[in-house]
Amino acid sequence: MEFMTSIDLRNLPVPVKYGDKIMLVGSCFTEHIGNSLGELRFDVMQNPNGILFDPASVCQSLLSYIDNRELTAADFFQLNEVWNSWAHHSRFSHIDRDTAVMQANASQAAAAAFIREADWLVVTLGSAFSYRLLRDQVVAGIFTGGTSAYLPVANNHRAPSGWFSKQLLEISDIITMLDTCYYRLRLLNPKLKILFTVSPVRHLRDGVVDNNRSKARLIESIHHMTGKFDNLYYFPAYELVIDVLRDYRFFDTDFAHPNYAATSFVLEKFAESCIDPASRLLMSEIKKISIARKHRALQPATMAHQRFLQAHYEKAVELQQRYPFLDLSEDITYFKNNTAS
Numbered sequence: 001m002e003f004m005t006s007i008d009l010r011n012l013p014v015p016v017k018y019g020d021k022i023m024l025v026g027s028c029f030t031e032h033i034g035n036s037l038g039e040l041r042f043d044v045m046q047n048p049n050g051i052l053f054d055p056a057s058v059c060q061s062l063l064s065y066i067d068n069r070e071l072t073a074a075d076f077f078q079l080n081e082v083w084n085s086w087a088h089h090s091r092f093s094h095i096d097r098d099t100a101v102m103q104a105n106a107s108q109a110a111a112a113a114f115i116r117e118a119d120w121l122v123v124t125l126g127s128a129f130s131y132r133l134l135r136d137q138v139v140a141g142i143f144t145g146g147t148s149a150y151l152p153v154a155n156n157h158r159a160p161s162g163w164f165s166k167q168l169l170e171i172s173d174i175i176t177m178l179d180t181c182y183y184r185l186r187l188l189n190p191k192l193k194i195l196f197t198v199s200p201v202r203h204l205r206d207g208v209v210d211n212n213r214s215k216a217r218l219i220e221s222i223h224h225m226t227g228k229f230d231n232l233y234y235f236p237a238y239e240l241v242i243d244v245l246r247d248y249r250f251f252d253t254d255f256a257h258p259n260y261a262a263t264s265f266v267l268e269k270f271a272e273s274c275i276d277p278a279s280r281l282l283m284s285e286i287k288k289i290s291i292a293r294k295h296r297a298l299q300p301a302t303m304a305h306q307r308f309l310q311a312h313y314e315k316a317v318e319l320q321q322r323y324p325f326l327d328l329s330e331d332i333t334y335f336k337n338n339t340a341s
Helices: 028-039 055-066 097-117 135-139 171-188 208-228 237-245 260-274 277-294 303-322 329-338
Strands: 021-026 043-046 077-079 082-084 120-125 129-133 151-153 164-168 193-198 232-234
Touching: 021 028, 021 055, 021 097, 028 043, 028 120, 028 193, 028 260, 043 097, 055 097, 055 120, 055 129, 055 151, 055 171, 082 097, 097 171, 164 208, 171 208, 193 208, 193 237, 208 232, 237 260, 260 277, 277 303, 277 329, 303 329
Parallel strands: 021 043, 021 120, 120 193, 193 232
Antiparallel strands: 077 082, 129 151, 129 164
């Protein structure tokens, strides 16, 4: 007897594997995927501009990596004693403007180098609502890094709502943005493959009806792209939570964010359909190393714990020698430094 809606999870024709360079950009759900892959020692770079939700912000960030754009002091504005960039998450904000510029440029340069060599780009879109900085704020000097009447902003940095206009992007506009990004990326890095997902996080502040309209526009735009071009794929993270699990038991208390069980379920399905079998076997070995590193012994000086550390040190060294493309240097150093000589 079936108790879940079945879903057609198609395996990627060329799956993700160890040794691939993977950039991930987009919403907070992107970071669930990126953190999981990072813990399993895949070569990842995630959200060089911080968390981004809408297609305009995501595409704007990708184009800046393609152009290897360098930010200046004029790209930052001060609010509540902190210097911020409209193109970046607040994790790049700083009380000192030079430090804020330096942090953002360091991430920008690393992203520009990484995207040129990447094998995969994973894009998770969260909302089709885009926020634009009104002309009055540009003229007033709140932002001096552009002259556009409506500048797309990736993060409002808790600025007053009256500074912005909010618009639900048309499907045609989203497709145009994604199309432009795709062509620029293909010219820059012909081997790059792109995997789209839509975040299952419900943006309830937009209202249930408008959240569904927003998600529908993202899904329609992405499927237009994947149907039009090769090397573009879709992983149904949204459908796995909303249509397969479809129960509030799988959400946090805000009824908007998938909880640990739901996220684990999606990541399990991601591995099954997007990662090659050989890499999945290796993942299980590396997961043991990762879990061992997190273990905190009540009595670390005991011989039993020392044998535990030594065994995992030897295992990490053996895996590193057998798979040179892995970087287990931090694990090896951890077990070595915590093992009594």
